[in-house]
Amino acid sequence: MLAVFKNGVVNPPKELNGQPQGSSSVKPKKTPEEALKDFLASNPSNGFSMGFVDKAVLAYAPPQRSLLSQQRLFCAVNDVYCIFLGGLNNLCTLNKQYGLSKGANEAMYVIEAYRTLRDRGPIPAHQVLKELDGSFGFVIYDHKNGTVFAALGADKSVNLFWGIAADGSVMISDNVDLIKPSCRKSFGPFPNGCLYHSERGLMSFEHPSNKMKAMPRIDSEGAMCGAYFAVDAYSKVNSMPRVGSEANWATWG
Template sequence: MLAVFKASVAEGPAELVSPHRQADVRKNGIDLINSFLSANSGAVCVNFGDVGAMAYIPKHQSLLVPRAFVAMDDIFCLFEGTLDNIMALRQQYGLNKSANEVTIVIEAYRTLRDRGPYPADQVVRDLSGKFAFLLFDFKSQTLFTAADADGSVPFFWGTAADGCLVLSDEVRSVKDGCGKSFAPFPRGCFFSTSGGLQSFEHPRNKLMPLPHVDSEGHMCGANFKVDELSKKGSPIPRVGSEANWANTF
């Protein structure tokens, strides 16, 4: 899968951009999508106008890490992997027995968006299993994406030449578009348009960028690790039902 979003929708951390500009050959976001579609026969692309696009190949997927795509009420979600606690999540969100991983993630997001009772980190932490997902809410122009705590599903992100945020399960696709300005998506973390990058395992801790050097000795986009010594304020606005929960993620 491959997704590209303009910085107006999702601006990645500044540390994703390689400091070695002379070795950093990058493409624009739209060119990367076009290259992906040209190279992969049967690929499907969902275009979001001038703000971004998602593309994936329905037929080519792992049996151990299945991929699913659902569009519902202008919410578009690509999910890779499996959840171990589907039955509990169905009950938690009041879903029927036909609800699968991707529909559960969409319902979890809608719970957050519509002033649900839980903070974003707890909602993602409730997802037990091996997964990485991309969700885009077209109406609110919101990106929401996450990867499990073990990094079970390959997931990478980077910054294209025009500042677009690029996300993919294939490192080659990200390298082709972002040059050295890429890194593995941090394990146990989620990223959102309004909240940026956060750890759902350790929501009270800040994330610290660490240098990432490739096999050629070039500095790439930074990796991020939980800073155990650095605490931040509680992301949970415990001020009653009138709080704007949308700002928590």
């Protein structure tokens, strides 16, 4: 999968930008548009992409037959789009909780949970994500509201990477080789057990009361790259989100 959000749609942590000052003349090997072409070329029979004017592009392809154990899903409901990787062991229970049919898959559930909590639910996002039992990573694009929501499970069975391209676009993919040529040194692994919302930023849903810290990351050539983010065990956020508080999905629309 590949998601490209144009400059201004997503404002990632500044530490993800690993480009030293004065390096603007160093051009990337590929643009995000060329990365998209590479993705579609590598999935000629079943890959597709969706563009949203000058805001975003989502590209998806089902897993290859040899990798069927690594589930990959795409779903869209009322201008909310989701690419989901992995699987949930408690999907039946979650579907029942949200009034979904037994046949609803993980991507359908994630969209329904997002829409419910965005519009009328008081439950904080981190509490919802902690209820997911399984291996997962997903990216949601809410086209109507122009917001992005991404999360990655804590068990490290699913990987996501994100980076900042030369034109300011933010790229997210499960394939780091799609991101590196466009983002040069400004890319890194999306942190496990964390969520990102375009209006609220990056936080840990496993440890929501702790701040995130950026740690330097060095590539194989000894050059600085975009930072790796992790929970800072020794610092706390000013106010921990609580059930019923304003820090919930309902205020993230």
